[in-house]
Amino acid sequence: MANSDTIDQIAERVDHLLLRHEELQKTNTLLSQQVQSLSLERDHLKSRLAAARARVDALIDRLPSAATSP
Template sequence: MASASQVEQIAERVERLLVRYEELQRTNALLAQQVEVLTHERDSLRSRLSAARSRVDALLERLPDINAAS
């Protein structure tokens, strides 16, 4: 049978594990929030890039064809 000091040691370790678990839960929540923000930022940048490509393509279409002038 476990002595009182062993039970206290186990209880302390369990408490430390619970504290660590709560810290990890908070860290995980913060990381999930950061992922959401970065995903939104990435999607926004992709959209802006696509719009810029469309504008460049439209400008290229307006340039005269060099081969047709020859």
């Protein structure tokens, strides 16, 4: 009987570990998707920032310089 109890305890732990493993896999998948989404958002924001910088630089270039002002 003691042997049967031990086997039952081990089987119960294995079942618990398998469930935990499945939960962690799902969590990992969700986190990977979130990282990918945030990476795309970051890249988009970097692109917008570069475009804004280029526009600001173009505006600065169009300003009259201090040397040519009266």
